[in-house]
Amino acid sequence: MLSEGTSSQMPHPVTNDTAVVSHDPIDPAPVRAVAGLGLTKFLDPLRIPPVIKVAAHPKPRRLEIKMQATSAKLHSELPPTALWAYDGHFPGPTINVRRGQNLRVAWRNAISGHLPLTAVEVGLQNATPDPGRDGAEPLAAVAALPPWLVVHLHGARTGGGNDGWTENAVLPGEAQLAEYLNDQPAAALWYHDHAMAITSLNVISGLAGMYLIRDDEEDALRLPSGTHEVPLIICDRNSTPTSMASSPGSSSTSRRSCRRSRRSSCRSAGRSRSSTASSGRT
């Protein structure tokens, strides 16, 4: 097993340590190899997802975002890892919208194939602190799951029909249509998959991104912006050289799927504002 445990999440997450964002340039040499994992820390620049800026307009704006199967190098010393991702980006594109702007998003399920991860169940008595599967056999039932997806905008004030409830998932070829009024104060929200009972698996596969609501009150604060504002999502991953591996127990069902996904998979860490351009490395 190669990597990994906790990772920093901007673009290319999996490293062997918790997220590190530094405001000062970090000299990559001398290179610091991580004992036991063989990955060099602080080697890769922090990658920032693309931004979708929704222009303010009196009429509703429309957006289509595809859930796609893709692959990405999570660390430059690892081979590409299979992922599911919004518009092919992991994390997904950062959506930037003004308060009160009506935004209608078609979240299109364009994924074919099966989950790009291997799920295992490891008993506590057999668990080790090392990354990997601890010798457990992959769960066949999880491997056979279809891409059944629904997007929840975490922290948004929405009506029930637009909230991405867990049972409202769609299969490949279908789209989930959601209308976001964005009638709330400026905030750093995040969107993620929310499908009943398999939220953690879908989110671990890569389905998460950030959504920023702006307003005049925030503008008046004159906070650092542009390249000086870095959206940051921190994820916890266990991966083999070519695929994600779910945490022990993450295949179990839970009705508290939203809370569950935050704990076991991914969560928004908000925005980091620096007086210098970001030089964080993962």
Ligand SMILES: [Cu+2]
């Ligand atoms: Cu959530």
